[in-house]
Amino acid sequence: MANTLENPQDSSSSRSSAPKLVLYSHWQSSCSWRVRFALNLKGLPYEYKAVNFAKGEQLTPEFEKLNPLRFVPILVDGDLVVSDSYAILLYLEEKYPQNALLPVDPRLKALNLQAASIVTSSIQPLHMLSVLKIIEEKVGPEERLPWAQYNIEKGFMALEKLLKDWSGKYATGDKIYMADVFLAPQIAVAARRFKIDMTKFPILSMIYESYETLPEFQASLPDRQPDAILLSINIMYCHL
The missing domain is CATH 3.40.30.10 (Glutaredoxin)
Structure with a gap:
């Protein structure tokens, strides 16, 4: 497809x-x-x-x-x-x-790569399903959510500090770059799946509102993907 x-x-x-x-x-x-x-x-x-x-x-x-x-x-x-x-x-x-998703300016490029790296190395890997399963097995099922929330909030606090002098409509100004590509899904997952209180993170909350207006972002949403639609159909038939 x-x-x-x-x-x-x-x-x-x-x-x-x-x-x-x-x-x-x-x-x-x-x-x-x-x-x-x-x-x-x-x-x-x-x-x-x-x-x-x-x-x-x-x-x-x-x-x-x-x-x-x-x-x-x-x-x-x-x-x-x-x-x-x-x-x-x-x-x-x-x-x-x-x-282009990386700016020409070397400082701005480094900032984008740093923000992306925080998501890929210090946030998302720590709440992967395989990691949460290990937490559940070794510590207990009640620790899955607190573990994920702790690591997400730690990363989000770092991002707020990193972006505070740079953010505009998007993470590093008024043009969308690579930092935004990594941040948009992470913010959505944090709020929806892991119940993070995003009022603690005003910069991330503000830029996410900008992402939601983009047709490119809307088309990338999980529930707009073919396998999500098929899953919904399968669930519907299971309940008939």
Whole structure:
């Protein structure tokens, strides 16, 4: 299934050429969400390949060849396979420089990479399902949510301090960049899945309101993905 969000300036070329990019994704994966958002911002059409975790599709030998860690997202561009959302976004920035997600100014670029790194190294990995399962097994099920909340809030406090002199409409000013691509899904997951009180984080709350107005962000939302729709249909039939 092709997933496209037409750029008004490039709509004719988007319609005339089939997508060569393939994204292996799962609708609930915030890492996959980052890549969907970035592809939309760059106006790049792509084929969406849903990976069904419930059926163990990530455990197959075929999937392991794409990513030995058996995680999503995975981007296939011709004969090149790139896994890990950070690596994917850096690759996209080099290969497809339109609608740049990294600014030219070295200080602003470093700031964007630092904010993205906080999400990818100090927040999201600590509330992955596999980590929460270990917390539940080793400590107790009642510690899952407090563990996730502690680590998310610690990271969010760092981000508030990092961005306080730079933020505008978006994380590092009035233009959307890579920091925003990483922050948008993380803020949404924190508030919805882990019940973080976002009033503690006014900068992050403000910029998230800006993300919500973007059609590129709306198209990347988890419940707009093909596998989320299929899941909803399956649930509906289960209740009939």
